[in-house]
Amino acid sequence: MKKSNSILTLALLASISFSLIACANKKSTDHGNGVHDHSAMNHKAEDEISDVSVVETSENKSISQLIDQYLVIKNALVQDDARAAASAGQKLAEAASSIDLNTFEASKQSEIKEILEVVKEHGEHIAKSEIAHQREHFEGMAKDFMDLLAITGTDRTLYQQYCPMYDKGKGGSWLSDSQEIKNPLFGSKMLTCGSVKETISMK
Amino acid sequence: MKKWLKLSLWIVLIVLVGIQFVPVQRNEIEPVTNADFIEHYESPVVIGNIIRASCYDCHSNQTKYPWYSNVQPIGFLLQNHISEGKSELNLSEFGLLSNRMKRTKLKSILSQIDNDKMPMPSYLFLHSEAKLDSLKKTLLVSYFDSILVDIDR
Numbered sequence: 001m002k003k004s005n006s007i008l009t010l011a012l013l014a015s016i017s018f019s020l021i022a023c024a025n026k027k028s029t030d031h032g033n034g035v036h037d038h039s040a041m042n043h044k045a046e047d048e049i050s051d052v053s054v055v056e057t058s059e060n061k062s063i064s065q066l067i068d069q070y071l072v073i074k075n076a077l078v079q080d081d082a083r084a085a086a087s088a089g090q091k092l093a094e095a096a097s098s099i100d101l102n103t104f105e106a107s108k109q110s111e112i113k114e115i116l117e118v119v120k121e122h123g124e125h126i127a128k129s130e131i132a133h134q135r136e137h138f139e140g141m142a143k144d145f146m147d148l149l150a151i152t153g154t155d156r157t158l159y160q161q162y163c164p165m166y167d168k169g170k171g172g173s174w175l176s177d178s179q180e181i182k183n184p185l186f187g188s189k190m191l192t193c194g195s196v197k198e199t200i201s202m203k
Numbered sequence: 204m205k206k207w208l209k210l211s212l213w214i215v216l217i218v219l220v221g222i223q224f225v226p227v228q229r230n231e232i233e234p235v236t237n238a239d240f241i242e243h244y245e246s247p248v249v250i251g252n253i254i255r256a257s258c259y260d261c262h263s264n265q266t267k268y269p270w271y272s273n274v275q276p277i278g279f280l281l282q283n284h285i286s287e288g289k290s291e292l293n294l295s296e297f298g299l300l301s302n303r304m305k306r307t308k309l310k311s312i313l314s315q316i317d318n319d320k321m322p323m324p325s326y327l328f329l330h331s332e333a334k335l336d337s338l339k340k341t342l343l344v345s346y347f348d349s350i351l352v353d354i355d356r
Contacts, residue, residue: 114301114302114303114304115303117301117303117304118301118303118304118307121304121307122307125311136314140307140310140311144303144307
């Protein structure tokens, strides 16, 4: 008897709290579309980075945090650690939105802004996904990251590495701070697939 | 016991009836603009129809609501779902994105369709017309691929 009472009370509470939650949620609807207008599009970095094996850029420390978190994600994925990758993904997204665009030349700002928006998007997805999806987003931002380094410069030497077997043979790239290949796109399944394609270093 | 049972049932009923009167903001008011994916890329009619039927309920500003969306709390749930879908991808505003973001979104779209993650199974359960059979899937994948290549140029 008591039991059925408490079940009823529970059901009641649940339905009330549910309707309250639903009401509260409604208010936050239709705001966060994440869409911004970019009337002036900058196509500069859209040009492919050529196949040169060494790219020298200027030194820049303002994106250090971004590179740090990128490498934390990379190392986590090497070790098949989705949880560590997720928390670094969150930090990457935060770092991407906290970078002050005014520290860069005015002509470069719109391009950098677009790259950071994409990096933030990838970081947010890495923060909330299972590992295969994390790897997809991690691979997806490699090119954006390299474009960014080409514009802003880097604070350390990085190596672009490439494994042709990723994504059913379509291939995939990532950046590493070490020349040694430890594949974050496959992790323990194929730890050594890949080779260094490019060295990004300071002048 | 009986009293309690009766009282509780009444309260549940009153709450259920009561929430029917809570207004829900509907996602169908905004007009189609040039930023709309299908308008922006002047998609072929066949493709446009597939995209509208399979994606637009949750990923655009023009949801076609089923009748039961007027029944609460189902309507609240749907609305929640739609705003979540739109925050990931809003095809009505696709044209406003930077080329870089367009590429990113298109890659995600392709991988979701290719891996049968979208449209969501729970959605297909009640919307059989949204299902992508292998022909539709091939059509969409090659279409989105061609757009991705165009942006890369």
